[in-house]
Amino acid sequence: MSIISKLKIWFSDAFQTPPPALDRMRLRPEGSTQNPLMLQFFTWDCLHESLSWWKHLETEVPKLAEMGFTQIWLPPPNKAAEPLGRGYDAYDLWDLGEFNHKGTIKTRWGTKEEFLSACKVAQEHGIDILIDAVLNHKLGADRTEVVPAVKVQPENRLKNAGPVKDIEAWTLFDFPARGDKYSKLRWNHEHFTGVDWDNKMREKAVYKLTGPGHKGWSRNVDSELGNYDFLLGIDIDHRHPAVQEDLMNWGTWILETTNASGFRLDAIKHIDRKFLLNFIQTTRKNSGNSKMFAVSEYWSGNLKLIMPYIRAFKGETSFFDVPLHMNLCKASRQRSRYDLRTILHDTIVGVKPHDAVTFVDNHECVVEGQSLESWVEHTFKIQAYAIILLRSGGFPCVFYGDLYPNREGYNENTARNITLLIEARKMFAYGATEDYFHDRNCIGFVRRGDENHPGCAVILSNKDEGSGTFLHNLRMNVGIAHARTQYRSFMTQHGIVDIDKDGWGTFSCFANYVQVWVPVKE
Structure with missing residues (x-):
């Protein structure tokens, strides 16, 4: 091949727009019209007081399925270097709690038998399992x-x-x-x-x-x-042939062993890109799962650094929207000084919504003293979850630490409100999103609904002054299909909104809070 031909191919690959990653992957059970939803089922220090973690997961599966979760991202199931290692200190990827290594048969999370049992129960309830793949070290x-x-x-x-x-x-x-x-x-x-x-x-x-x-x-x-x-x-060294063969074999084996639907790929900025692309493509092919899910962790708040990676992976993996997380963190700390109209600026979901896995917090950013410490304060956490759960862009991931009691920053009131937002996502948040970003301290958006779901109107505020008493009002259009109907408040018993003949209504929200408005059933 001539140099000119090679250059033409290089320019074509460098500047072509890759296909949207999420559109080609399985996010929910086949045939379902329900909104898909991911749950990260662990925190950094989590352990159950009486059950193994895998048994804890198994007991929670029926409730999680009823809530509307369609995917669960699990901690690394492999044997760690220490008996209570989280798996990110990877000793042996092939040991899922089966062999007596490092002074223990079970992993921090339990035995292989418990792990496979939990995976089976999840799948029986329509929930896919994601394997956390630690391939860097x-x-x-x-x-x-x-x-x-x-x-x-x-x-x-x-x-x-x-x-x-x-x-x-x-x-x-x-x-x-x-x-x-x-x-x-x-x-x-x-x-x-x-x-x-x-x-x-x-x-x-x-x-x-x-x-x-x-x-x-x-x-x-x-x-x-x-x-x-x-x-x-x-x-x-991912260039070594024996390493490549072993990791490729493991990728296919772990999917077949667990019947998992895909991977969360850890620390990809440190892994040879050519190998990782080959790993995704090979496991997708060898497992016979053309819709295998993949989401990559490239930890940077700078969208300009992430975009070349999105292009390089050619739609084979989605990416955690770290820039959005950083915006949410900044908004939570600046409070009413933050301009909510900029919340989606320079984010993956803002420019490539079909490549973004959105999240508020995860196991690393909530641990004090860790290099990635950047948790979202509880004063803004409900607003942050409303943004990722109720908008149409991105695939949201809920954090276990925000939903379940734990010692790493749990807030009971926050968890209760997140549960309501999850319910609103399942029942109402469908159709295209129309934004009403007119005020720096109060923004809103409307979901018009689809043939099976009625839609909703959402308002959120970060105004500190008079919290609990100050009332925002925002005029939004919910569509002519809802003309001359009424909407009711969903988060609290806040009142009724009359929709006029053209589909307009004036919706309200208390300061520093979120309100979701949904159609009144006839």
Whole structure:
């Protein structure tokens, strides 16, 4: 192929608009007309007082299905480096709580049998399971080996901070209890690009592995810190053929074993993009699930950094809308100083709504002291959930920590209101969205409904002054189909709105709150 032909292909790939990711994926049971809804069923520190986490999930499934959830994102089910590790400290992806590794058979979440039972019950109730795939790194190696490596500068991984020297690295994974079951790969330094600990000198730093066979950092990663291939622990080299084969096999195996519908992909800015695209496409093909779901975590509030990734993945994965989360966080902290008319500015859902998985908080941003700490304050959390649950753009994900009692910031009143918003989404929030963003402290939107659902009108406020007594009024049009009808308040017993002959009505909302207005049944 000539250079000119290659350039034409490159320009075509670089500037073409990828197909919308969510449109090609399964979000709810086949044939259902109900709004789809995802639940992240864990927090960072969650443990049930009397049940394993998997048993807890199984007991909650019937209620969650009735509420309207169609997908559940579970914590990483793999064996961790520590007995109570969350799975992000991935030791063995193939051990789902089956083998005696790291001093335990079960994972933090329970045994393999409990895990598969919970998955089966969820699917029987019309809820799909999402596997959290931790493919970037490993931790908890069984043995060390001496390997040549070079320390790199913390702020620029492309620059060395010293000469190449031999270090003692935790890079040997034997999986003694599992043996050759499921996979025969025994990991060693050849399968990794870097480590963050020299056991010989007892020194923590970022070391790039060198020597025969090592290619340095991948170039197909984020450019933060010069090159962001390394995140933590023992960084996997996704260019190694044995690594590619093992992870591809695991992807198909985990879907077949659990009958899960897809993946949440962890920390993708650190993973070779070419490998990850191949992983998604290969598992989608090999599992026989053409509608396999995928959502990727690229943690940045900067939409300009995320857009090239959306284009690079060609509609094969959706993305968590971190820019929207950051806007919600900012709005919650600035309170009435924040201009609500800008809430969707520079967000994925604002520019590519069919690629956005929207969320308010998750397991990382609510943990005080964590690098991603950015939780949304309770003074704005109901407004934030109204935005992601009741609008037509994006695929919303509700956080367990906002819905269930826990020690990480739960608020009973907030949970009660989120439950009402979830009910409003299931019953009323259908049809196109028409915005009425006319005031910096009070915005509204209308859902016109469809042939099976009546629609709704929504108002939200961030006005501090006189909260609970100050009343906003906003004139909105609900459509000629609702002319000369009445709407009632849904969140509280707030009153009745008369709709005129042209479909207009004046809707109200208390300051610093949300009100959902729905048609009065005839």
